Structures are given as structure tokens and as C-alpha cells.
Amino acid sequence: MKKKSLGGALVAVPHIVWSALFIIAPLLFVLYYTFTSPEGGFTFDNILGLTEYADIFRTSIEMSIIATFCCFLIGYPLAYFIARSTERQKKIFMILLMLPMWTNLLIRTYSMMAILDDGGFLNSILLALDLAPVHIVGTKGAVIFGIVYDFFPYMVLPIYTAIEKIDRRLLEAASDLGCSNAQVMTQVILPLSKSGIVSGITMVFVPSISTFYISQKLGGGTFELIGDTIERQFQSYSTYNIGAAISLVMMILILISLAIMNRFSDGEETAGRLKR
Amino acid sequence: MQKIIELHNIIKEFDGERILDNIDLDIYDKEFITILGPSGCGKTTTLRIIGGFETPDSGECLFDGKRINDIPAYRRNVNTVFQKYALFPHLNVFENIAFALRLKKVPEDEIIRRVREMLDMVALRGFEHKNVNYLSGGQQQRVAIARALISHPRVLLLDEPLGALDLKLRKDMQNELKHIQQRTGITFIYVTHDQEEALTMSDTVVVMADGKIQQVGTPIDIYNEPVNAFVADFIGESNIVDGVMIEDGRVRFSGKEFVCVDGGFGKNEAVDVVVRPEDVDFVAPEKGMLVGTVTSVTFKGVHYEFIVDIGGFKWMIQSTDFVDQDERVGISIDPDAIHIMKKSEYSGKYGDYSSFSDELDSLSDADTVEEE
Ligand SMILES: Nc1ncnc2c1ncn2[C@@H]1O[C@H](COP(=O)(O)OP(=O)(O)OP(=O)(O)O)[C@@H](O)[C@H]1O
Ligand SMILES: [Mg+2]
Numbered sequence: 001m002k003k004k005s006l007g008g009a010l011v012a013v014p015h016i017v018w019s020a021l022f023i024i025a026p027l028l029f030v031l032y033y034t035f036t037s038p039e040g041g042f043t044f045d046n047i048l049g050l051t052e053y054a055d056i057f058r059t060s061i062e063m064s065i066i067a068t069f070c071c072f073l074i075g076y077p078l079a080y081f082i083a084r085s086t087e088r089q090k091k092i093f094m095i096l097l098m099l100p101m102w103t104n105l106l107i108r109t110y111s112m113m114a115i116l117d118d119g120g121f122l123n124s125i126l127l128a129l130d131l132a133p134v135h136i137v138g139t140k141g142a143v144i145f146g147i148v149y150d151f152f153p154y155m156v157l158p159i160y161t162a163i164e165k166i167d168r169r170l171l172e173a174a175s176d177l178g179c180s181n182a183q184v185m186t187q188v189i190l191p192l193s194k195s196g197i198v199s200g201i202t203m204v205f206v207p208s209i210s211t212f213y214i215s216q217k218l219g220g221g222t223f224e225l226i227g228d229t230i231e232r233q234f235q236s237y238s239t240y241n242i243g244a245a246i247s248l249v250m251m252i253l254i255l256i257s258l259a260i261m262n263r264f265s266d267g268e269e270t271a272g273r274l275k276r
Numbered sequence: 277m278q279k280i281i282e283l284h285n286i287i288k289e290f291d292g293e294r295i296l297d298n299i300d301l302d303i304y305d306k307e308f309i310t311i312l313g314p315s316g317c318g319k320t321t322t323l324r325i326i327g328g329f330e331t332p333d334s335g336e337c338l339f340d341g342k343r344i345n346d347i348p349a350y351r352r353n354v355n356t357v358f359q360k361y362a363l364f365p366h367l368n369v370f371e372n373i374a375f376a377l378r379l380k381k382v383p384e385d386e387i388i389r390r391v392r393e394m395l396d397m398v399a400l401r402g403f404e405h406k407n408v409n410y411l412s413g414g415q416q417q418r419v420a421i422a423r424a425l426i427s428h429p430r431v432l433l434l435d436e437p438l439g440a441l442d443l444k445l446r447k448d449m450q451n452e453l454k455h456i457q458q459r460t461g462i463t464f465i466y467v468t469h470d471q472e473e474a475l476t477m478s479d480t481v482v483v484m485a486d487g488k489i490q491q492v493g494t495p496i497d498i499y500n501e502p503v504n505a506f507v508a509d510f511i512g513e514s515n516i517v518d519g520v521m522i523e524d525g526r527v528r529f530s531g532k533e534f535v536c537v538d539g540g541f542g543k544n545e546a547v548d549v550v551v552r553p554e555d556v557d558f559v560a561p562e563k564g565m566l567v568g569t570v571t572s573v574t575f576k577g578v579h580y581e582f583i584v585d586i587g588g589f590k591w592m593i594q595s596t597d598f599v600d601q602d603e604r605v606g607i608s609i610d611p612d613a614i615h616i617m618k619k620s621e622y623s624g625k626y627g628d629y630s631s632f633s634d635e636l637d638s639l640s641d642a643d644t645v646e647e648e
Contacts, residue, residue, distance in 0.1 A: 172358070176355055
């Protein structure tokens with residue numbers, strides 16, 4: 001490798017300072033708080049005490065897996081559909097997809113509540129039509145809906161990019177060699193969009209496992225996700241040590257799942273075998 | 277011989293522009309047929325209609341006498357070697373070749389046996405586990421051929437399969453393809469815009485221009501008996517001059533009367549007269565049927581190539597005899613070297629070498645390569 005010039009090194013300085021200040025330092029703080037007691041002595045108690053939160057961890061993981069899966073189920077066909085439409089249509093779909101992202105999360109969540117609440121917009125319509133009102137806010141479904149609604153553009157975009165890149169001639173070659181339309185999908189499009197699927201899943205799963213606020217509002221106070229727990233430890237109780245310990249464990253969980261996802265996408269580099 | 281594919285009055289338009297204009301073509305079982313024509317004349321479109329990737333606006337496509345217009349590509353007994361190979365990047369060499377067999381759920385040991393057979397045929401033994409993305413152009417080409425042939429299609433469509441290869445490899449692959457075709461007895465429909473390739477490989481050549489078929493015939497027919505100025509010019513070099521058919525066997529051009537062997541034209545009908553550059557002999561000026569001045573001489577290895585100004589019309593003449601520039605020469609043409617064609621929309625557009633230079637020629641070649 002070529003030795004970096006002085007100029008090249010100088011260019012990297014802002015990045016290094018930035019990383020040190022805003023990435024490394026907070027991590028060190030998390031580590032410090034995790035392994036100290038409020039009085040400042042070294043301890044494992046914070047970590048060992050986390051069994052108390054096992055249920056919340058489980059719910060969070062479960063909910064984010066379900067939400068990610070829902071995002072994939074809705075997102076993949078949509079991404080495929082957009083990738084196959086005309087240039088003009090693509091632009092319109094992209095704007096429609098991004099539009100909610102330009103609105104603040106709080107506003108989005110509040111408007112979702114305004115629509116879904118027991119006395120909300122949806123139920124007023126149902127009542128006006130003489131139909132039975134539905135109870136949505138406060139259920140698990142509402143929270144999952146909220147997460148899916150918020151994060152599914154992050155599923156669509158990378159998958160769209162991956163499908164868009166697939167050479168159309170490969171699809172023709174596949175049908176030439178005997179693939180029905182469904183087989184073209186399973187034998188060529190799916191495997192060739194794997195990298196997009198992996199990043200889509202990562203980009204939805206990671207933020208949704210640590211999400212908070214959505215669950216507080218749409219969960220109607222009956223749900224607590226791990227993100228809410230952390231927020232409460234820091235904000236309300238000022239029990240930094242417990243909060244830090246939970247954060248650390250969650251980071252490790254995320255790292256493990258990222259590593260697993262990466263194994264999947266690595267498979268793409270080495271050309272493999274046709275799936276049956 | 278039996279017809280395997282028939283195209284009847286195929287018309288295809290894109291964005292209101294007529295790309296295929298009444299294509300009528302019979303393709304016989306086990307023949308090597310080449311569709312030849314300049315870039316953009318509709319060769320690929322014709323092939324795509326046979327392959328099932330494009331539906332004609334009107335007209336019929338028959339396979340074994342049965343209409344296949346509405347049969348999707350994956351159910352046609354026709355496979356394609358694509359212009360840019362289109363190998364599956366997520367599969368290795370073995371799996372690319374095995375693709376069609378795996379879809380048919382052929383047993384594993386038979387797959388292994390047949391892929392090996394294919395690898396031997398295209399001389400890629402030992403490449404089974406290579407990543408296709410790192411193969412050379414020639415190797416990718418062979419994988420594409422093996423992949424298309426493994427399911428023993430009745431017809432193989434090849435769209436300029438050698439276009440991206442260098443000259444030496446091109447020649448080798450031409451021989452190999454011809455050999456494979458003869459050995460397997462599969463009908464090859466081969467698209468190229470290289471006339472030499474078409475002449476050397478094919479049983480039948482189809483010359484296309486402007487979405488129309490100009491001529492169908494054996495390579496020898498096409499070369500010796502072109503039907504119009506376009507074909508005469510596109511296949512090899514040709515001097516094409518205006519002439520008048522006085523009667524059968526007598527034609528007048530360049531201000532002189534010549535004996536020829538063609539006939540069947542009206543009395544004093546205006547015609548195009550074709551004389552191939554290699555069919556013209558130099559003689560002393562006083563003995564010449566025509567007399568002209570040499571304006572350029574190019575050494576071509578086996579022969580010299582001369583441009584000779586005869587009464588203002590520039591002729592191309594190839595000869596092993598050397599004549600110097602600016603020298604006056606007489607030329608003589610045998611009766612059977614004079615080929616008479618009916619006038620066509622292409623008359624007067626081709627076969628005059630007044631603006632000719634090698635440099636221009638190679639420039640325009642580069643253009644056509646880039647367009648692909
Ligand atoms: N899908 C399409 N949409 C619009 N125009 C098309 C389409 N496919 C082909 N054409 C047009 O039809 C004409 C013929 O195209 P075609 O690909 O058949 O030419 P070709 O003879 O194969 O040329 P080349 O030697 O350059 O490959 C071209 O002018 C091309 O622009
Ligand atoms: Mg083409």
C-alpha cells in the first residue's frame with residue numbers, strides 16, 4: 001500500500017476529531033457507567049441486575065423482528081414494482097416514499113394517533129357508517145404498525161437500488177433457458193437483490209429494536225420497549241448506570257445480528273449454486 | 277429439407293417507426309443461417325421475435341408448422357446466446373451451464389455428466405468452479421454457448437456472439453462454432469454485421485437493410501449474383517455503374533458496349549452493372565476496353581488495391597500487377613465478370629469509390645462498433 005501523503009492525512013483530521021468526540025467518547029462513557037456503581041466503584045451488579053428487564057428485551061426483539069418482516073413483505077414487492085416502472089413513474093414513487101420522511105417523527109406519530117385513536121378519525125368514519133368502532137391504539141398491532149410505517153422506506157430504497165441494477169438481459173436469459181415468471185423471480189431476481197435485502201433488513205431492524213416514543217404513544221402506555229426503558233433510566237430516574245448497561249447489552253445484540261446478516265451477504269461474492 | 281421456422285409478413289414498429297417491414301423467411305432444419313446487415317437494420321429484433329422476447333405487430337411466426345406467436349420464451353424449444361452473453365453473476369461456471377437442467381429437475385449425476393460434456397465441447401474443462409465475472413471475453417462466450425446448448429434445443433439463436441472478441445480469437449471461435457453446429461445438427465440462426473464471417477460460416481445468408489430482407493441465398497449466390505446495389509456493396513467490394521441493357525448478352529456502360537452473360541431484361545432497360553475489383557485485368561492502354569488514370573495505390577499484402585479514374589467514375593481494382601500512380605492504364609473485363617442488376621431504391625448510392633479512403637473506412641467501422 002502506498003504511504004499516505006501529509007495532505008491526505010490532514011484531510012482525515014476533521015473526521016478523526018468528529019469520531020473521537022461523538023462516537024468513541026460516548027462509547028467510553030457507556031462502558032464506564034456500565035461497570036461502576038452510582039458511588040463510582042467497579043461492579044458487575046448493573047449487568048447482573050438486567051435479568052429484571054429480560055421480558056422487555058424479549059418483547060423488543062420480537063416486535064422488531066415482526067416489524068422488519070412486515071416491512072420486507074410490503075417493501076420487496078413495492079421495490080420490485082417501482083424498479084420495473086418507467087423513469088417518470090419512478091420519480092413520483094420516490095417522492096411519495098420520501099415524503100413522510102420529511103415530516104417530523106413526533107408529528108407523524110401524533111397524526112397516526114389522531115387517526116387511529118378510539119375517538120379518532122377512523123372510528124368517526126366507522127361510526128358514521130354504522131359500523132362497530134375498532135380499538136387500535138394500545139395494542140401490539142398499533143406499535144408494530146407505527147414501526148413499519150416509520151421505517152419501511154429504509155427497506156424499500158436499498159432493495160429498489162439492487163433490483164434496478166439487475167441487467168434486464170439476465171431476466172431474458174433466464175426465461176430463454178426455461179424459467180417461468182415465478183422462477184425468474186426465485187432463481188435470478190431474489191438472489192441478485194440479496195445485498196439490498198440484507199441492507200434493508202439491517203436498516204429497519206437496528207433502529208426498530210431501539211425505537212422509543214412510538215411505543216409509548218401508540219402503545220397507549222401499556223407497552224414498554226427497551227428504547228423506552230433506556231430513555232426512562234436516563235431521563236426520569238437518572239439511573240445512568242442501569243441505562244448504560246442496557247444500552248451496552250443492546251449494542252452487543254445488534255452487533256451479533258449484524259454479523260449474522262453479513263454472513264448472508266458475503267455468500268454473494270463467491271458464486272454459488274442454483275437454488276432448487 | 278424440412279422447414280423448422282417460418283416468418284410470414286412480420287411487421288414490427290417501435291414508437292411508430294417501422295423496424296421490420298414485411299419479413300418473410302423460411303429457415304430449414306439443421307442449417308447454419310446468417311442474418312447479415314448494417315447496424316440498426318433489425319437483425320436483433322428479428323431474432324428476438326423468434327426467441328419470444330418480442331411479439332410482432334402483425335404476421336406469423338411458425339415453428340414446425342405451428343404458430344408460436346403467443347408461446348412465451350420459456351416454452352419455446354429455442355435457446356439464445358446473447359449479444360453480451362448475459363451470464364448469471366451469482367452462479368459459477370458449472371451452475372451457469374447446469375441452469376436449464378436444474379430447472380427441469382434432472383438427476384444430479386446426469387447433470388454432472390452433461391455439464392462435463394459441454395465443458396469438453398467448449399474446451400473449458402477445469403473451469404467448473406470459476407466465478408464467471410472473472411472470465412475473459414472468449415471464456416464467457418464459451419460458457420454462454422454451453423449454457424444454451426446443454427438442453428439440446430432444436431434451434432440456437434446467436435446474436436453477434438463474437439462481436440467483442442479480438443480478430444484471432446474470432447477466427448478460432450468461428451471454426452469452433454461451425455464445428456459444433458455440424459456435430460450437433462442444431463439449426464443455428466446467426467446474426468452478424470461482418471460480411472466475411474457470414475460468408476465463411478453459413479449455409480444460407482440473409483441480407484437485411486432498412487427492416488427488409490434484400491436477398492436470401494448461399495454465400496456464393498449472394499457474392500456472385502447480388503440482387504441490388506445494396507447487397508453488391510455490402511458483400512465484398514463492388515464497382516457499380518449505370519448501364520443500359522441493349523439486349524440479352526449486350527450491355528452498355530461507361531460509354532462502351534460490352535458482352536455479358538446475363539439476360540432477361542427489357543430492351544434498353546436502365547440497369548446497375550456490378551464488376552468486382554478482382555475481376556478487372558490491366559492491359560496496355562491501346563488494348564483496353566476502357567482507359568483510365570491510376571489515382572491511388574495501396575499495398576494489401578497479397579495484392580495491390582488501385583483506384584482508377586475512368587471517365588470521372590472512380591473504380592476500385594485489385595491486382596497483383598503493379599502500376600504506378602498517375603499512370604494511364606487500359607482495363608479488360610471478362611463477360612462472366614459483368615453482373616447486371618435491376619434498378620432499385622439503392623441505385624446510385626453505392627459502388628462509387630470517389631470518396632474512398634482506408635482511413636474513412638476504418639473510421640466508419642469504429643462508429644458502428646460503438647453503436648452496439
Ligand atoms: N425496445 C425498443 N424500443 C424502441 N426502439 C427499438 C427497440 N428495440 C430496437 N429498437 C430500434 O429498432 C432498430 C433496429 O434495432 P435492432 O436491435 O434490431 O438492430 P440490429 O440490426 O440488431 O443492429 P446492431 O447490429 O447494431 O445490433 C433500431 O433503430 C433500434 O433503435
Ligand atoms: Mg443487434
